[in-house]
Amino acid sequence: MDIEHLTKHQIILLTLLVSFVTSIATGIVTVSLMDVAPVSVTRTINQIVERTVENVVPAVSAPASKAQGAAVVTKETTVVVKDEDLTAASIAAAQKAIVRIISKNDPTMLVARGVVVDMKGIVLSDRGALEPLGTLNFEAILPSGDKVPAVMRMPTGSSTVAVLDLDVSTSSGKYSAIKLADQSKLRLGASVIRIGGTGADTVGVGVIAKLPDAHFNLIEASVLSSTPGSIIITSFGDLVGIVTAASALYGADFYTLATSP
DSSP: OOOOOOOEEEEEEEEEHHHHHHHHHHEEEEEEEEHHHHHHTTTTOOOOEEEEEEEEEEOOHHHHHHHOOOOEEEOOOOEEHHHHHHHHHOOOHHTTEEEEOOSOOOOTOOEEEEEEEEEETTEEHHHHHHHGGGOSSSEEEOSSSSSSEEEOOOOTTTTEEEEEEEEOOOOOOOOOOOOOOGGGGOOOOOOEEEEEOOSSOOOEEEEEEEEOOOTEEEEEEOOOOOOOOOEEEESSSOOOOOOOOHHHOOOOOOEEEEEEE
């Protein structure tokens, strides 16, 4: 068929056919590329976060003889949050709860990292790093840079996690408390974020590689850390585990589960 002799209607139909075939080919190529793409690329999936907003509004006017009330209107909205934005926000929130434990005799020496789990100033850290110094009295550098006294509680049982109490009565330094993750909701392959480092905070992203069992209070992740007191958190910023001397014996990819003191 000579294309020059096609009618207008035939040209339009031919154009639509070419567009349709092109779109199908593009879709096939895209799907094929996604199948062979690295996991780090394909995991950039938008997460859906549902929030419930409650507004109290006055009730419809009633006769004077009847009491007026208020009605609660529940409105559900859906907010789309990108993985990278959620990760950055979770890291920023967790950093406000991170402290650095130093020796009173040598303020330049970082003994271990710690994380505030209660606004009363309760901190979790690595017992194995603190005990060898032979004292219960330390100093903690708050996220604001202020130094405050930190007293380690007498160890009880075989727990390798140290509990310290901050004395912030004479300091105006600010900090936040991190929320503990619900251990029953931890899943293999779930994303976790490591925050550690001997100096400035360093981060890494990985997944839960092995869940703890009833006799094994350690969790394994695909992201490593060797700094005492480093933590791993969920993608939503909840505390999962902490590096201790006991977890380090199994490797830099193991963390002691964080529990309420």
